[in-house]
Amino acid sequence: DAKTTQPPSMDCAEGRAANLPCNHSTISGNEYVYWYRQIHSQGPQYIIHGLKNNETNEMASLIITEDRKSSTLILPHATLRDTAVYYCIVTNTGKLIFGQGTTLQVKP
Amino acid sequence: ETGVTQSPTHLIKTRGQQVTLRCSSQSGHNTVSWYQQALGQGPQFIFQYYREEENGRGNFPPRFSGLQFPNYSSELNVNALELDDSALYLCASSLGGTGHSGNTIYFGEGSWLTVV
Numbered sequence: 283d284a285k286t287t288q289p290p291s292m293d294c295a296e297g298r299a300a301n302l303p304c305n306h307s308t309i310s311g312n313e314y315v316y317w318y319r320q321i322h323s324q325g326p327q328y329i330i331h332g333l334k335n336n337e338t339n340e341m342a343s344l345i346i347t348e349d350r351k352s353s354t355l356i357l358p359h360a361t362l363r364d365t366a367v368y369y370c371i372v373t374n375t376g377k378l379i380f381g382q383g384t385t386l387q388v389k390p
Numbered sequence: 391e392t393g394v395t396q397s398p399t400h401l402i403k404t405r406g407q408q409v410t411l412r413c414s415s416q417s418g419h420n421t422v423s424w425y426q427q428a429l430g431q432g433p434q435f436i437f438q439y440y441r442e443e444e445n446g447r448g449n450f451p452p453r454f455s456g457l458q459f460p461n462y463s464s465e466l467n468v469n470a471l472e473l474d475d476s477a478l479y480l481c482a483s484s485l486g487g488t489g490h491s492g493n494t495i496y497f498g499e500g501s502w503l504t505v506v
Binding site: 314316318323324325326327328331333367369375376377378379380381382383 | 392394421423425432433434435438446448478480482484486492493494495496497498499500
């Protein structure tokens with residue numbers, strides 16, 4: 283079973299920041315938090331990952347709480363092309379256990 | 391874009407047949423994992439290969455088998471195909487192994503298998 287909990291769906295207005303939460307209350311000390319997204323019929327696209335520090339790249343920012351029991355993926359300026367299923371995964375083996383993810387709908 | 395390529399992209403097989411799917415990992419990546427994604431579901435981990443050895447397996451029967459070659463490319467073989475094997479099969483590559491150190495894991499675009 284997936285070790286993360288995500289809301290099944292979220293909406294975001296185009297141009298606004300999308301904040302996607304993830305709960306991983308049973309995370310162990312050496313497990314990383316990974317985020318992927320998947321657009322229908324395509325392979326999962328890597329977004330970002332981190333261990334305990336906040337991370338930022340050209341796609342998104344990852345905010346991990348100090349106790350590491352939850353995290354938030356931030357897409358700073360959502361576009362229609364960001365509409366997808368977003369998966370939050372924790373792992374220390376490189377084997378990814380996917381849950382149901384969050385379907386993000388970006389609306390004009 | 392990810393450097394992970396899979397072939398074929400689409401194929402149709404008959405129940406009871408065997409299929410081989412192929413994956414070329416990103417240059418320098420020594421670890422390949424395979425996933426099955428049924429329609430409307432999230433990907434399910436099948437198994438992982440590290441330096442030509444199986445390094446972990448999900449809840450899949452033995453008729454799902456794999457290989458990793460010295461150049462780290464990989465094959466997924468499925469024998470005695472069943473209708474429920476119809477799915478998108480995904481390959482992911484990374485630099486890692488038995489001790490995961492937080493390396494980036496990249497997916498290919500997958501192979502769509504339809505069993506009729």
